Amino acid sequence: MFDGLQEILYTLRQNKLRTLLTAFGVFWGIFMLILLLGFGRGMQNGVMDDFGSDVLDFIIVWGGDTSVAYRGMGLARHIQLGQADIEAIKNQIPGVRIISGESSTSNGKVTFEGKNSNAGIHGIPDEYFKIKEDVPFNFGRKPNQLDVDEIRKVVVIGTVVAERLFEPGVDPVGQEVGVKDVVMTVTGVFYDKGNRGGNSEQVFMPLSTYRKLYGSGERIDMIWLRPESGVDGFELEKNVLELVKRRHSVAPDDNRGIRSFNMAMPAKRVNGLFTGITVFIWFVGLGTLTAGIVGISNIMIITVKERTREIGIRKALGATPFSIVSTLLLESALVTSVAGYMGLVFGVGLLELIAFGLRSAGAKLPYFMNPEVDFQVAITAILLLIVVGILAGLMPAVRAAKITPIEAMRAE
Amino acid sequence: MIRLSDIHKYYRSGEQSLHVLKGIDLHIQEGELVSIMGSSGSGKSTLLNILGVLDSYDQGSYALAGHSVTNLRETQAAHLRNKFLGFVFQSFNLLPFKNAAENVALPLYYQGVGRKERNYRAEQYLEMVGLSDRKHFMPNQLSGGQKQRVAIARALVCKPKVILADEPTGALDSRTTQEIMSLFKEVHRLGNTIIIVTHEPDVANQTHRQIYLKDGRVTTADQVHLQHEAVAI
Numbered sequence: 001m002f003d004g005l006q007e008i009l010y011t012l013r014q015n016k017l018r019t020l021l022t023a024f025g026v027f028w029g030i031f032m033l034i035l036l037l038g039f040g041r042g043m044q045n046g047v048m049d050d051f052g053s054d055v056l057d058f059i060i061v062w063g064g065d066t067s068v069a070y071r072g073m074g075l076a077r078h079i080q081l082g083q084a085d086i087e088a089i090k091n092q093i094p095g096v097r098i099i100s101g102e103s104s105t106s107n108g109k110v111t112f113e114g115k116n117s118n119a120g121i122h123g124i125p126d127e128y129f130k131i132k133e134d135v136p137f138n139f140g141r142k143p144n145q146l147d148v149d150e151i152r153k154v155v156v157i158g159t160v161v162a163e164r165l166f167e168p169g170v171d172p173v174g175q176e177v178g179v180k181d182v183v184m185t186v187t188g189v190f191y192d193k194g195n196r197g198g199n200s201e202q203v204f205m206p207l208s209t210y211r212k213l214y215g216s217g218e219r220i221d222m223i224w225l226r227p228e229s230g231v232d233g234f235e236l237e238k239n240v241l242e243l244v245k246r247r248h249s250v251a252p253d254d255n256r257g258i259r260s261f262n263m264a265m266p267a268k269r270v271n272g273l274f275t276g277i278t279v280f281i282w283f284v285g286l287g288t289l290t291a292g293i294v295g296i297s298n299i300m301i302i303t304v305k306e307r308t309r310e311i312g313i314r315k316a317l318g319a320t321p322f323s324i325v326s327t328l329l330l331e332s333a334l335v336t337s338v339a340g341y342m343g344l345v346f347g348v349g350l351l352e353l354i355a356f357g358l359r360s361a362g363a364k365l366p367y368f369m370n371p372e373v374d375f376q377v378a379i380t381a382i383l384l385l386i387v388v389g390i391l392a393g394l395m396p397a398v399r400a401a402k403i404t405p406i407e408a409m410r411a412e
Numbered sequence: 413m414i415r416l417s418d419i420h421k422y423y424r425s426g427e428q429s430l431h432v433l434k435g436i437d438l439h440i441q442e443g444e445l446v447s448i449m450g451s452s453g454s455g456k457s458t459l460l461n462i463l464g465v466l467d468s469y470d471q472g473s474y475a476l477a478g479h480s481v482t483n484l485r486e487t488q489a490a491h492l493r494n495k496f497l498g499f500v501f502q503s504f505n506l507l508p509f510k511n512a513a514e515n516v517a518l519p520l521y522y523q524g525v526g527r528k529e530r531n532y533r534a535e536q537y538l539e540m541v542g543l544s545d546r547k548h549f550m551p552n553q554l555s556g557g558q559k560q561r562v563a564i565a566r567a568l569v570c571k572p573k574v575i576l577a578d579e580p581t582g583a584l585d586s587r588t589t590q591e592i593m594s595l596f597k598e599v600h601r602l603g604n605t606i607i608i609v610t611h612e613p614d615v616a617n618q619t620h621r622q623i624y625l626k627d628g629r630v631t632t633a634d635q636v637h638l639q640h641e642a643v644a645i
Contacts, residue, residue: 003527010509011509014509313505313507314507314518314522315490315493316466316499317493317494317499317518317519317566318490318491318493318494318519318522318523318570319490319522320487320491320522321486321490322487401486404466405466406461406466406467409503409505
């Protein structure tokens, strides 16, 4: 084995430049493949990050203005959802895991010691933060059932509001702030990175408190729900819309009377997009790699041609066809895998460097974050390389094995 | 040692078929020093290739050291060459990127002999051909005669039954030719069977038996012993 390797190194050393250039082809192929895959993953990470702290299967339903005349009622009738709709959905539609109503005012003033901030004011039941389950609470706690039951005057505020109201270093939890001129106690601070932080420009209070303060009664502005696992979100959305439309006498084909948004839709679209991008990347990357491998195959053919005489001599001295073939295959596999491995290392290294640079500079590129390559992909690439290296050498090697010693020694 | 009977060989190129060997009968005994002569086109190289298991034949039979050489697969042929035959070529055919000792050791590598043993034996044979001081020289640093000595050492290193030499002196001047022939004779005295293909009467006359090929047939063998003695005197 060691002798065999030495024989190969002999021949490789004879043509240093050629070996280097050939190896570079494969190196470049793998290098580009890894870079492309890494950047693809970086884009995916970036886009996924943009979904913020939202779980990817929630559905929102809200009332709009009718656009289709129905049952003797005219157009532009405003539909107001209510607590009864939530109860109806709960009772009549299976497959709902969590359902929560929300009442809100888009623009309210929040004040603290002379400072103030605008924020969306929301009244929510405690289920609401189960839908926003991925939202991190940096300080304090989430609203709970007792807050709702006892109609407590408590709020949780987003980090954007907190930064505007409080000096750095001040713990907002327990402080009393004015929310639309009503004094309330802060019980928690959350950070929702959706909308590039815009979702953190919000204030949440118990739904019961909200109703009492603003007299919204049983009115609900938005219904949030999540399907049970295994339930098709699109099917659930359809059923809910049907029911709510029936309850409010909205024409079944009226898309404006009752409106909805299903997070599964963009998530699905983005996933489809990235499947496409990944396929494309592999296509381009493998193409580049193939060019490198064709280069290896080509060089091996030339090598065999050039070494016809040498191979002939070896055969006359007793080299079996097997030893000729295996030496050439080993040579091609060696060049491919060493070059490919270098490409892998350099590719991953560069990706890590970029990721490190982005992290340490704190830069936030749109739709790009944390480029990386799966370990599994790297292993696949290496195995692919070895197989392909052997394949690249196969044709020339078989040709070499067919050389007859006489012909070879005639060749001058 | 070598027994050929009624060997025929055709070369086909497209429609045409060239009948190169037209029934060769030949018997070479162990320990003989034989030359095969003939003008170019007489089929002597073809015969040597068949003797060296480098080429196949179309008809007849060939026995080498008791082994029948018929329809061998490449691998078997390779083993046979490695074990029984040593080759010496006109153009030396040393591997240019290996030094003298490595060239000599190469057949042993294909026998699976260990590195140390290979180097030891290679040095022994280099010493025998008088080149122990050049063992680390590359072929292009050696003169023609020295290259051929290395080739002879390489042919001997596996202790073959037969040494086949194809115009071994064709590329050498007369003085070196004489040196190489002395070496062959010395090797012969050690008990080796040697077959030399040549077109130089000077060389042929130094062998114990000449075989003349003409148009693919053996015209005369033997009878030359005396002639050789006469020339030598």
